[in-house]
Amino acid sequence: xxxxxxxxxxxxxxxxxxxxxxxxxxxxxxxxxxxxxxxxxxxxxxxxxxxxxxxxxxxxxxxxxxxxxxxxxxxxxxxxxxxxxxxxxxxxxxxxxxxxxxxxxxxxxxxxxxxxxxxxxxxxxxxxxxxxxxxxxxxxxxxxxxxxxxxxxxxxxxxxxxxxxxxxxxxxxxxxxxxxxxxxxxxxxxxxxxxxxxxxxxxxxxxxxxxxxxxxxxxxxxxxxxxxxxxxxx
Numbered sequence: 001x002x003x004x005x006x007x008x009x010x011x012x013x014x015x016x017x018x019x020x021x022x023x024x025x026x027x028x029x030x031x032x033x034x035x036x037x038x039x040x041x042x043x044x045x046x047x048x049x050x051x052x053x054x055x056x057x058x059x060x061x062x063x064x065x066x067x068x069x070x071x072x073x074x075x076x077x078x079x080x081x082x083x084x085x086x087x088x089x090x091x092x093x094x095x096x097x098x099x100x101x102x103x104x105x106x107x108x109x110x111x112x113x114x115x116x117x118x119x120x121x122x123x124x125x126x127x128x129x130x131x132x133x134x135x136x137x138x139x140x141x142x143x144x145x146x147x148x149x150x151x152x153x154x155x156x157x158x159x160x161x162x163x164x165x166x167x168x169x170x171x172x173x174x175x176x177x178x179x180x181x182x183x184x185x186x187x188x189x190x191x192x193x194x195x196x197x198x199x200x201x202x203x204x205x206x207x208x209x210x211x212x213x214x215x216x217x218x219x220x221x222x223x224x225x226x227x228x229x230x231x232x233x234x
Contacts, residue, residue: 006220008227017229020222024203025143028179030172032199034190035208041216042150042185045208045234046074049183050146053078058133058140060147061088062126064118065154072097074148087129091122092154102132119159119167122149130174145180147171152186152198161197168201190221199223208234 007017033045051057053076063071071090072081081088081097089096102109110124126147134140149171155164168184175182183206188195190207199205205221209231216234221227 003220003229003232006229006232008222008225009230016225016227017220017222020204020225024181026179028142028176029181029203030168030175030201031181031183032195032202032205033183033185033208034188034192034195034205036187036189037208037210037216041208041210041234042187043074044216045206045218046148046150046183046185047076048234049181050074050076050079050148051143052076056141056144057085058137058145059086060126060129060133060145061086062122062147062149063088063090063092064122064149065092065151074150085133087132089122089125089129091118091125096125098129099132101136107132117159119155119163122155123167123170126171127174130178130180134178140178140180142179143181145175145178147175147180147182148185149182150185152184153188156186156194161194165198165201168198172201 003021050059050061059075059079061071061074071088075081075086079086084099084101087098098109110121110128130145133145152164155167172182186195186198190205200223204223207219207221208216210216217231218234219231220229
């Protein structure tokens with residue numbers, strides 16, 4: 001994302017916010033993406049957060065609502081679903097695309113079609129993907145793992161905020177354990193009650209907006225610093 005010039009509001013220097021971003025990349029982080037924006041904006045944000053196509057990334061893309069677009073379009077341009085470093089799952093449709101090596105070797109893939117609830121299946125799929133990439137790389141580098149979950153909105157509607165909070169705690173701990181970067185879409189206004197309830201589980205929020213005739217914008221909220229950035233272009 002174009003954040004080189006971003007700074008915390010009221011801060012004359014960009015240094016503080018840039019240091020936060022650097023720490024997120026080195027230590028791992030989990031980000032909540034908010035805002036009532038179109039699916040095109042959501043897809044663009046996902047593609048960017050998953051990392052540049054030529055970067056060495058292990059990408060896990062989990063779609064909880066198959067009615068909100070094709071899961072494969074969320075991959076960065078030039079990255080294909082059958083690439084060896086990509087693990088994609090459409091949980092609602094119960095379909096997945098995993099690296100060929102995960103199928104050919106003795107690797108325990110979660111059952112794709114059973115009667116367990118959607119949160120349990122989604123969590124186990126993500127845990128399996130992270131475990132696979134961790135095993136095959138002999139240890140992931142900082143920010144090498146990129147996870148996208150879209151969207152928590154459907155999961156909150158189906159299971160309620162408490163169950164979703166438990167899901168986030170489990171998955172975010174796995175992401176942070178390998179110093180990865182995970183982002184989770186919640187297509188609601190940033191001041192929504194559900195956002196307020198889930199926000200403490202994340203390292204930061206990325207709020208998106210798209211105004212008529214203007215480029216898509218973002219601003220970051222970092223609770224640890226009790227600070228928000230100015231709006232900058234996505």
